[in-house]
Amino acid sequence: xxxxxxxxxxxxxxxxxxxRATDVPYESFLQExxxxxxxxxxxxxxxxxxxxxxxxxxxxxxxxxLGALNPHEQARFDTLDAMLADAVKSxxxxxxxxxxxxxxxxxxxxxxxxxxxxxxxFPLTARGKAFGAVTLYLPQAYPFEQADVRGLQAIxxxxxxxxxxxxxxxxxxxxxxxxxxKLRAYQGTLDRVGKVLDELLFLTGASSVMLLDVEGDFIxxxxxxSKLSTTSFASVVASGFAAxxxxxxxxxxxxxxxxxxxxxxxxxxxxxxxxxxxxxxxFRDHGAPGLITRWARSTAKRLVEHYKALTxxxxx
Amino acid sequence: MSAADKxxxxxxxAKDIHQMNLVLGKFLQKSRADTVLLxxxxxxxxxxxxxxxxxxxxxITALVAGTYAAAxxxxxxxxxxxxxxxxxxxxxGNLLLxxxxxxxxxxxxxxxDTTVTLVRTYALEAIRRLIEIFRSPxxxxxxxxxxxxxxxxxxxxxxxxxxxx
Numbered sequence: 001x002x003x004x005x006x007x008x009x010x011x012x013x014x015x016x017x018x019x020r021a022t023d024v025p026y027e028s029f030l031q032e033x034x035x036x037x038x039x040x041x042x043x044x045x046x047x048x049x050x051x052x053x054x055x056x057x058x059x060x061x062x063x064x065x066l067g068a069l070n071p072h073e074q075a076r077f078d079t080l081d082a083m084l085a086d087a088v089k090s091x092x093x094x095x096x097x098x099x100x101x102x103x104x105x106x107x108x109x110x111x112x113x114x115x116x117x118x119x120x121x122f123p124l125t126a127r128g129k130a131f132g133a134v135t136l137y138l139p140q141a142y143p144f145e146q147a148d149v150r151g152l153q154a155i156x157x158x159x160x161x162x163x164x165x166x167x168x169x170x171x172x173x174x175x176x177x178x179x180x181x182k183l184r185a186y187q188g189t190l191d192r193v194g195k196v197l198d199e200l201l202f203l204t205g206a207s208s209v210m211l212l213d214v215e216g217d218f219i220x221x222x223x224x225x226s227k228l229s230t231t232s233f234a235s236v237v238a239s240g241f242a243a244x245x246x247x248x249x250x251x252x253x254x255x256x257x258x259x260x261x262x263x264x265x266x267x268x269x270x271x272x273x274x275x276x277x278x279x280x281x282x283f284r285d286h287g288a289p290g291l292i293t294r295w296a297r298s299t300a301k302r303l304v305e306h307y308k309a310l311t312x313x314x315x316x
Numbered sequence: 317m318s319a320a321d322k323x324x325x326x327x328x329x330a331k332d333i334h335q336m337n338l339v340l341g342k343f344l345q346k347s348r349a350d351t352v353l354l355x356x357x358x359x360x361x362x363x364x365x366x367x368x369x370x371x372x373x374x375x376i377t378a379l380v381a382g383t384y385a386a387a388x389x390x391x392x393x394x395x396x397x398x399x400x401x402x403x404x405x406x407x408x409g410n411l412l413l414x415x416x417x418x419x420x421x422x423x424x425x426x427x428x429d430t431t432v433t434l435v436r437t438y439a440l441e442a443i444r445r446l447i448e449i450f451r452s453p454x455x456x457x458x459x460x461x462x463x464x465x466x467x468x469x470x471x472x473x474x475x476x477x478x479x480x481x
Contacts, residue, residue, distance in 0.1 A: 240386025252409030
């Protein structure tokens, strides 16, 4: 795990955790996330609050500070932690303990009980709304930078995507009736691919992400519905990529192939997956296009196994 | 070919091609790229500088034009202006394609000796010079109004030095 203090390290933390997001149950993922955040920021206590529940969804207490509190102190801490998280969830604005009513008294209590005079609560937002909060109880001030805020935003996106998937009820009638083991395997893999694309979408804030066959057939798509014909778009992406790949091959490119089309308002990043598929990310003005390509490369690697499973289980 | 396309066509004489090659040669020198091709939208090679590739020129120029046509179609579908550039990256080789005026494409192949930023910066300057040539092509094989090759080369050298030092 990375150490705190370096701007941008928080991205590495998100990378490390997201890489395992599809491989572990949601609750374990939350636990890993909160433990990772606590380690990253050297926090004595870190909590993740999601939804309207008053209790935290996950808690990291690496030095057993909470365990050492008496029941009265424990209850008081739970109350003020919930107050802080609720305040942040209500308007999506970052807060410290001092922003609460009786802030100074709260800070004194935290300083004495947990030795954490510095408290921060960040909103977890997705689609422009706060759906949760991260509360951090630190033994000393931490120089939060823009990278931290963006990293925490990315964490919010990942948690939102992971949470939606974990709690999603399968819509009746929406799925193909599963009648065989082979079909079940195919559908299961397709669901996992969808989840990986969901994560990429929320993480990057892209307009849409899609996984295509090299021949231009759709495998999965996530993101905005647009007026354009997705079938035509897929064909154009696939044909353009095939030409670019051949061209690059002539000039010596021989490893993972990728193409970045840079437009004035929109850009498209295309990367090969397992030599037979293409991951396409359409995104608008983004402050860090390099970050998007990095996420997409990471996603493409994760999709290789899923794509192989899809081709093995192909039933249509 | 439509009448509009015919009207858009411009004939370049040897002097124009010579000047284009000078610009491309200077660009290669500055950017440390391996090869640069100037291709028209229909896939015809207008000028090239740098190392020869094992594939035929026709194959390469057709691929460049095809890649760009697909990118333009993609941009139209997304309702955005044309993509300004696109980069193909892979182990051992990179390719940068840039629009050059309203009738040509510049394809640059480069390795790890240079960076995409450097290549793009010099390419944009080269494109500016190429567009000047497109706008005022020679009137005929004996057009004395055109700048002589040696003088033109010196002028480009000075302009690039002014911009990039």
